[in-house]
Amino acid sequence: MEFVDNKENSSKVKALRDALNLLAAQREALEAEAEAIHCELTSPGPNNEPPAGIKDSMIDSEGFPRGDIDVINVKNKRRRLAEINTDYKVLMKRIEGAMVELHQALPSAPAAP
Numbered sequence: 001m002e003f004v005d006n007k008e009n010s011s012k013v014k015a016l017r018d019a020l021n022l023l024a025a026q027r028e029a030l031e032a033e034a035e036a037i038h039c040e041l042t043s044p045g046p047n048n049e050p051p052a053g054i055k056d057s058m059i060d061s062e063g064f065p066r067g068d069i070d071v072i073n074v075k076n077k078r079r080r081l082a083e084i085n086t087d088y089k090v091l092m093k094r095i096e097g098a099m100v101e102l103h104q105a106l107p108s109a110p111a112a113p
Contacts, residue, residue, distance in 0.1 A: 009105060009107070012105050013102065013105050013106060016098060016101055016102040016105060017102065019098055020095065020098050020099065020102065023091060023094055023095045023098060024095070026091055027088070027091055027092070027095065030084050030087060030088050030091065031088075033080075033084060034081060034084045034085070034088070037077050037080060037081045037084070038054065038081070040077060041053060041054055041074065041077055041078070041081075042054065045068060045069070049068035049069070050068065052066075052069045052074040052077075054078065054081070055078075058071050058074060058075070
């Protein structure tokens with residue numbers, strides 16, 4: 001095991017904590033955006049039309065685009081939600097890696113007698 005100066009180690013720990021705080025803020029922003037999109041897609045329309053839904057069909061029983069929703073807006077929201085889910089998974093792996101690195105950089109506690 002390589003010896004690391006305490007001052008150098010404490011600056012590394014601080015940098016890792018700052019990075020984790022930044023990643024956590026990014027995670028919260030993604031979660032808030034995903035929640036807003038989810039609410040918009042699952043809420044009834046202004047005239048109490050059925051919601052577009054997350055995976056519901058955008059075609060009516062006759063095979064035409066539904067007239068009660070903005071099809072392009074719904075497609076864009078669903079696409080963005082899929083992007084957020086992918087970004088979220090990648091971000092969580094980065095957070096996990098940073099936490100492992102942080103715990104490795106922290107000084108170990110003395111063993112109890």
